[in-house]
Amino acid sequence: MASVPSLASSLHQRIADALSAALPEAAAADPLLRRSDRADFQANGMLALAKKLGGNPRELAAKVVEQLPAGELIKDVEVSGPGFLNITITDEAILKTLAERAADDRLGVPFAQAPGTTVIDYAQPNVAKEMHVGHLRNSVIGDAVVRILEFSGEKVVRRHHIGDWGTQFGMLIQYLIEHPHELDHEGEVSGEEAMSSLNRLYKASRALFDSDEEFKARARRRVVDLQAGDEETLALWQRFVDESKIYFYSVFDKLDVEIRDEDIVGESGYNDMLAETCRLLEESGVAVRSDGALCVFFDDVKGPDGKPSPLIVQKSDGGFGYAATDLSAIRDRVGNLKADTLLYVVDARQSLHFKMVFETARRAGWLPEGVKAVQLGFGTVLGKDGKPFKTREGETVRLIDLLDEAIDRATAVVREKAQDLTEEEIAERGAQVGIGAVKYADLSTSVSRDYKFDLDQMVSLNGDTSVYLQYAYARIQSILRKAGEARPVAHPELALAAAERALGMHLDQFGENLAEVTASYEPHKLAGYLYQLASLYTTFYAECPVLKADTPQHVENRLFLCDLTARTLHQGMGLLGIRTPEQL
Ligand code: ARG
Numbered sequence: 170m171a172s173v174p175s176l177a178s179s180l181h182q183r184i185a186d187a188l189s190a191a192l193p194e195a196a197a198a199d200p201l202l203r204r205s206d207r208a209d210f211q212a213n214g215m216l217a218l219a220k221k222l223g224g225n226p227r228e229l230a231a232k233v234v235e236q237l238p239a240g241e242l243i244k245d246v247e248v249s250g251p252g253f254l255n256i257t258i259t260d261e262a263i264l265k266t267l268a269e270r271a272a273d274d275r276l277g278v279p280f281a282q283a284p285g286t287t288v289i290d291y292a293q294p295n296v297a298k299e300m301h302v303g304h305l306r307n308s309v310i311g312d313a314v315v316r317i318l319e320f321s322g323e324k325v326v327r328r329h330h331i332g333d334w335g336t337q338f339g340m341l342i343q344y345l346i347e348h349p350h351e352l353d354h355e356g357e358v359s360g361e362e363a364m365s366s367l368n369r370l371y372k373a374s375r376a377l378f379d380s381d382e383e384f385k386a387r388a389r390r391r392v393v394d395l396q397a398g399d400e401e402t403l404a405l406w407q408r409f410v411d412e413s414k415i416y417f418y419s420v421f422d423k424l425d426v427e428i429r430d431e432d433i434v435g436e437s438g439y440n441d442m443l444a445e446t447c448r449l450l451e452e453s454g455v456a457v458r459s460d461g462a463l464c465v466f467f468d469d470v471k472g473p474d475g476k477p478s479p480l481i482v483q484k485s486d487g488g489f490g491y492a493a494t495d496l497s498a499i500r501d502r503v504g505n506l507k508a509d510t511l512l513y514v515v516d517a518r519q520s521l522h523f524k525m526v527f528e529t530a531r532r533a534g535w536l537p538e539g540v541k542a543v544q545l546g547f548g549t550v551l552g553k554d555g556k557p558f559k560t561r562e563g564e565t566v567r568l569i570d571l572l573d574e575a576i577d578r579a580t581a582v583v584r585e586k587a588q589d590l591t592e593e594e595i596a597e598r599g600a601q602v603g604i605g606a607v608k609y610a611d612l613s614t615s616v617s618r619d620y621k622f623d624l625d626q627m628v629s630l631n632g633d634t635s636v637y638l639q640y641a642y643a644r645i646q647s648i649l650r651k652a653g654e655a656r657p658v659a660h661p662e663l664a665l666a667a668a669e670r671a672l673g674m675h676l677d678q679f680g681e682n683l684a685e686v687t688a689s690y691e692p693h694k695l696a697g698y699l700y701q702l703a704s705l706y707t708t709f710y711a712e713c714p715v716l717k718a719d720t721p722q723h724v725e726n727r728l729f730l731c732d733l734t735a736r737t738l739h740q741g742m743g744l745l746g747i748r749t750p751e752q753l
Pocket residue numbers: 290293294295330331332495513515516
């Protein structure tokens with residue numbers, strides 16, 4: 170289906186035409202159309218234009234009004250203040266536009282005009298380590314951005330740059346060689362069990378590494394074997410990766426974030442490129458040797474002592490670091506995957522790293538001018554005390570514990586309100602509401618800001634929460650079920666009540682909101698749009714009886730507004746990765 174122009178864009182076009190008819194010099198002028206409280210829209214463009222052309226703005230505005238006769242779209246135009254136009258549009262135009270949206274699967278939302286290829290780096294936990302709240306953010310934000318971009322028609326390649334390489338593996342592998350049954354298990358293990366054996370192994374090997382000099386030496390030699398690609402060592406390393414994946418998938422599953430195995434290309438995936446990356450940087454002079462290490466310097470990056478603080482690509486002992494991997498990944502993503510946009514959903518505390526990596530890649534020619542690299546640097550999750558989230562013992566909070574607690578709380582809320590749900594349904598809805606609550610709290614704050622993890626607030630039925638949105642959706646579904654024979658049908662001949670108009674006008678803005686959200690990678694603006702939609706629906710519901718409306722046409726028309734609201738909520742929440750249960 171074709172995309173549906175919004176009322177705002179139709180009106181924009183109409184006024185632009187009127188402007189150029191009134192004043193040929195104004196042909197390319199922007200009418201500066203805004204939503205307004207006084208009428209539906211206000212156009213402010215006449216002020217700037219009169220100033221530029223040296224005329225009287227009220228006179229110019231009056232001339233434009235002459236060119237805007239009332240009709241199907243415009244109900245009323247008046248000049249106000251120093252030369253604004255206040256414009257009211259017809260109820261008929263609102264309903265006709267919404268009916269066109271409703272006839273389309275995409276609700277009339279257009280595809281992006283020039284879609285490209287985005288490689289997005291998100292949901293990147295570390296092997297043999299617990300996932301914590303930081304991984305909540307990089308998974309949830311990344312998943313939403315993937316969905317939003319794909320909906321716009323963008324080709325999206327997902328990359329989970331998991332931490333699966335590094336010197337700690339020497340210690341882990343050596344320990345496993347010396348205690349060969351530590352990771353054995355019969356049959357399938359749960360994610361929790363996998364993580365708990367990894368944890369046990371990690372702690373035991375760490376303790377040995379710190380207390381036993383000979384073990385330490387063996388562990389260090391094991392790193393060398395690993396890097397040299399020794400087969401036995403690699404096979405053991407793979408066991409750690411596989412065991413960790415069992416755990417990761419169990420957490421992603423609970424989080425309702427779909428991760429595909431082929432998209433997991435961890436740090437180790439770039440091993441073959443590291444030496445070449447360093448050689449190319451050194452040959453081109455982008456990187457230089459400094460005390461044996463291969464470094465890239467920046468004029469504006471200095472340490473606390475005022476000395477330049479370089480990006481270290483290769484350490485003096487020959488080891489490759491995080492930067493070498495990220496630079497190689499850029500070469501792969503641009504050179505092989507043909508990305509024209511690189512996105513990184515990574516903690517804002519890594520911003521300096523990415524700034525230096527991007528700049529280095531630019532200098533080396535791996536990030537040509539047409540390719541955009543953006544870090545969506547997210548803020549920190551804070552505890553109720555406003556400090557980075559920790560347990561009472563001062564340890565990092567396990568993500569899985571948070572999710573379980575959210576599900577428990579949400580299940581209690583669902584149970585309290587549930588009328589005819591079975592236990593199984595309560596559990597399913599509880600999970601959808603609890604996980605939705607956690608995701609929504611994360612996504613409704615702008616990415617770069619810190620936020621407090623407050624479960625009481627997150628599962629509250631009132632206020633800016635996913636539960637509120639989910640209840641609005643479920644309530645509409647219940648009305649539609651009760652409607653019996655009556656169908657949702659738009660009746661453009663009917664006059665709309667104020668609450669219906671307000672809801673209708675907002676519904677019409679869905680595509681414009683999404684276009685903005687897509688271009689700026691700001692899911693919180695979509696959350697804001699949906700919250701406002703649910704609020705407008707609540708007012709409509711309070712003021713306009715649906716099934717008991719005056720005439721059958723009114724019933725159908727209100728059912729139509731209900732249905733389109735539900736579909737918009739469902740689509741919008743879906744783009745945030747949040748479920749909308751049919752019944753709550
Ligand atoms: N594994 C890292 C962490 O847990 C995130 C990796 C970010 N991505 C990257 N390309 N460096 O913080």
